[in-house]
Structures are given as C-alpha cells and as structure tokens.
Amino acid sequence: MSQIFTFVAIYLVVWWTVLFAVLPFGSPTYAEAGIEVTDGGDPGAPVNPQLGKKAFTTTWVSAIIYAIGWLVWHFHLIHLPSLPSGG
Numbered sequence: 001m002s003q004i005f006t007f008v009a010i011y012l013v014v015w016w017t018v019l020f021a022v023l024p025f026g027s028p029t030y031a032e033a034g035i036e037v038t039d040g041g042d043p044g045a046p047v048n049p050q051l052g053k054k055a056f057t058t059t060w061v062s063a064i065i066y067a068i069g070w071l072v073w074h075f076h077l078i079h080l081p082s083l084p085s086g087g
Helices: 004-024 051-074
Strands: none
Touching: 004 051
16 A cells, blocks of 8 residues: 555656646747736746646656656666665
C-alpha cells in the first residue's frame, strides 16, 4: 500500500514540475499583445492563460515522463547503487 502512495507522490512532483515548464508556452502577455494594462495589472501577465488546456497537456506529458522513469526503474536500466555518492 505504501508503494502506491510513493508512486502517486512521485507522479505529483513530476506533474507540478512539468506544469511550470508548460505554463509560458502559447500565452502572449499584455505587453507582447500591445494591450494597455490598467488598474494595477502586470504587463507580464498572460492575456488568455488557457489553464485547462495546459493542465491537460501537463497531465499527458507527465504520464509519459513518469512511464519512462518507471520503466527505467522496473527494468533496472540505471543501477542506483552504482551512481557516485555525494560524500
């Protein structure tokens, strides 16, 4: 049972990492679009962030990355004890 929680936790870390990588793509800012910002808005904010589309993209990209990582772990393609230690 704890192994399932570990897999879910790793997937969530991958998901959040991918989300922050995906967020800037395809979102022109107010400054790039030439729209004047009023009421204290940030000119670097996206005009239309399309968060639903980015969440969907993040989910399938994370699933692919996670599957590759799981395959590497499951088939012992990288032997962790053979990696150099930090000390």
